[in-house]
Amino acid sequence: MxxxxxxxxxxxxxxxxxxxxxxxxxxxxxxxxxxxxxxxxxxxxxxxxxxxxxxxxxxxxxxxxxxxxxxxxxxxxxHPGFHGRRWRDAHTLEIDWHGGSPVRHLRNARMWLADAQGYVGTGRLHNVELHEKGYCITRARLRLEGELARRGPARGLFGGFAFRRPVWRSGERVYTKxxxxxxxxxxxxxxxxxxxxxxxxxxxxxxxxxxxxxxxxxxxxxxxxxxxxxxxxxxxxxxxxxxxxxxxxxxxxxxxxxxxxxxxxxxxxxxxxxx
CATH class of the missing domain: 3.40.630.10 (Zn peptidases)
Incomplete structure (x- = not known):
């Protein structure tokens, strides 16, 4: 390439x-x-x-x-991710998950957040609820890490799991979200x-x-x-x-x-x- x-x-x-x-x-x-x-x-x-x-x-x-x-x-x-549902308080967002997901090592997992204009910040995953059959997240709460670049209605936010960067290269292999x-x-x-x-x-x-x-x-x-x-x-x-x-x-x-x-x-x- x-x-x-x-x-x-x-x-x-x-x-x-x-x-x-x-x-x-x-x-x-x-x-x-x-x-x-x-x-x-x-x-x-x-x-x-x-x-x-x-x-x-x-x-x-x-x-x-x-x-x-x-x-x-x-x-x-x-790609699987979440939609904001409602603000529980000034720093906690309740979310609904859409698509597949991991089901282990979820507590305090780092997540990115975005709105229609782009990335706005990050948060940590808490109070995770799994599907009744245990194969994916259904709902959770997100505790913000600092202030958002733009703060709007909860339903205007979405996101997913955050890694080192959205995309990076190590040798000949590409890693991405x-x-x-x-x-x-x-x-x-x-x-x-x-x-x-x-x-x-x-x-x-x-x-x-x-x-x-x-x-x-x-x-x-x-x-x-x-x-x-x-x-x-x-x-x-x-x-x-x-x-x-x-x-x-x-x-x-x-x-x-x-x-x-x-x-x-x-x-x-x-x-x-x-x-």
Whole structure:
């Protein structure tokens, strides 16, 4: 990866995000696409569609009669985090958690806070309540570390776990607060810009979705628009993800093609090859 591209990745990874609080990521992506002259638009649910200028162009592309498949690359703009619920006192914020989370070593964990304009401060986690099945945080309290850069209504704040920095590098490895799925967002943006510069005629679509961490909200809403139902050409949909190491899928040994999860088989033909 060249230095300029690495810096673009680091800039993206530094932006705060959480489920339903992806606006800064969306704005950053739009600015990048505008500078490069890449066609894009937002669907009615706030997802960012890349490669076409409008819903009409989107439908026109997939309805063309052709054997050349449209490649649809998908990534989500959110990462698990919290929303402010109410101020308990001047220094304590009650929060609701959205998405998965650790369930151990939570007491006094350091958290970052942001509003619509960016980072505003940090706090420490207390009074954590876990889901009844014990697999994630549901509610907690946040004790502020010092004054916030901007103090507003509790519901205007969001945040997540704070680390040494939002993103840093150690040797050849990059550490960050939200590789899932901002690395996927970066890959789609870079692909779109490179295709634009090559001026090729490849049928490409990118889809950056909202609130994946709480039930694929943006992706499902986009599919329910029905724009893909009347297509007359093949469609290859690739979801880009960044997941933890699992048996047989070690970090650093190349892309991993995921064919299913605990509940769903994504591609039966390919999954059968593993049996």
């Amino acid at each position: 060249q230095q300029q591209e690495r810096q673009r990745l680091f800039d993206l990874l530094s932006i705060p995000t959480a489920p339903f609080r992806e606006q800064a990521i969306h704005a950053h992506a739009v600015a990048r696409l505008q500078r490069a002259g890449v066609a894009h638009f937002s669907d009615p649910h706030g997802n960012l569609v890349i490669g076409v200028e409008s819903a009409a162009d989107y439908r026109r592309l997939v309805r063309q009669r052709s054997q050349e498949p449209v490649r649809l690359f998908v990534a989500h703009m959110d 939200a590789a899932d799925d901002l690395v996927g967002v970066h890959c789609i943006l870079e692909t779109a810009v490179r295709l634009q510069r090559s001026r090729g005629d490849r049928p490409f679509l990118g889809l950056l979705t909202r609130a994946e961490e709480v039930g694929f909200v943006g992706a499902v809403a986009h599919l329910e628009l029905g724009w893909l139902e009347a297509r007359h050409r093949p469609l290859v949909c690739v979801s880009l993800e960044a997941s933890r190491t699992l048996p047989g899928a070690r970090i650093g040994r190349g892309p991993v093609v995921r064919l299913g999860d605990r509940r769903t088989v994504f591609e039966q033909r390919h999954a059968s090859l593993l049996e």
